[in-house]
Structures are given as C-alpha cells and as structure tokens.
Amino acid sequence: MGERKRTKQAGQALVAGKTPKNPVVINARTPDSVPARLFGLGLAGAGAAHFTAPGAFEPLTKLAFPRDTRRWTYSNGLTELLLGLAITFRRTRALGAIGLFAYVAFLGSRFTGSRGSAES
Structure with missing residues (x-):
C-alpha cells in the first residue's frame, strides 16, 4: 500500500473516531531553542574576549583570584568559551x-x- 493511501486512510479513520489500522508515524524533532543558542554564543564570546582583552577582566578576576590573576583570567576565559559552545549545541x-x-x-x-578573608 502506498504512503499516500495509508495517510488518507489513517486520516479518515481518525475523523470517523476509529483507531487507524496502520497509523502513520511522523518522526519530527522539536525546534531548537534560540534563546539557549544565543546565550551559549554570548558566553563563548565573553570567554574569547578574555584572550583578546585580558586587562578588562583583571580587576574583577583579582577580587576572587588575588594570586596569578592573569593565569586565572585565561583559565576562566577558556572555561566560559567551552561551556558556551557546549550550551550552543x-x-x-x-x-x-x-x-x-x-x-x-x-x-x-x-x-x-576572598571577601570573608578581606574583612578579617
């Protein structure tokens, strides 16, 4: 039996309130989440910016990582880049x-x- 004929018979059975003999199964994927993709790309972009302009991130990074601040800036950038790409897909x-x-x-x-130790 052809695909069109089965589809037509299944539709007629549904209209008549009966369960179709050979139901047509449509395998469709749900659409991808655009906000999740945009968030992931934004996070990946922020991570990449740690490498292009590390000085912009150092004042904030220094609050949490007072030693080896530049290394932590690059490490955080790499982490954000990888997490952003993971969220994108x-x-x-x-x-x-x-x-x-x-x-x-x-x-x-x-x-x-670091804030608790600074207050002491």
Whole structure:
C-alpha cells in the first residue's frame, strides 16, 4: 500500500473516531531553542574576549583570584568559551548547563571566600 493511501486512510479513520489500522508515524524533532543558542554564543564570546582583552577582566578576576590573576583570567576565559559552545549545541546542552552551574558555584565560593578573608 502506498504512503499516500495509508495517510488518507489513517486520516479518515481518525475523523470517523476509529483507531487507524496502520497509523502513520511522523518522526519530527522539536525546534531548537534560540534563546539557549544565543546565550551559549554570548558566553563563548565573553570567554574569547578574555584572550583578546585580558586587562578588562583583571580587576574583577583579582577580587576572587588575588594570586596569578592573569593565569586565572585565561583559565576562566577558556572555561566560559567551552561551556558556551557546549550550551550552543543541542547535543551537549545538558552537560554544558550542569558545567555552568558548577562553574558559577565555584566562582561564587571564590568571591565569598576572598571577601570573608578581606574583612578579617
């Protein structure tokens, strides 16, 4: 039986309120998330900017990483670049989101830890 004929019969059975004998299964992927892609590309761009203009990131980086600030600037840039690319692509998005959560927690602990030691 041809594809068109089966599709027509399945449609007629559905209209009549019956379950079609040979249902047509359409394998469709859901559309990709544009906001997630844009966020990922933005994060990757910010990570790449750590390499092109590290001086712009050093004052903020120095708060959490007072020693070896330039090395930490490059390390954070690489981390943001890789996480951003992971979030950009659907296949690795979940892993990238978990990594981003861990990275933000790590940065938060560094900022609160350095602020606590500065107040003492």
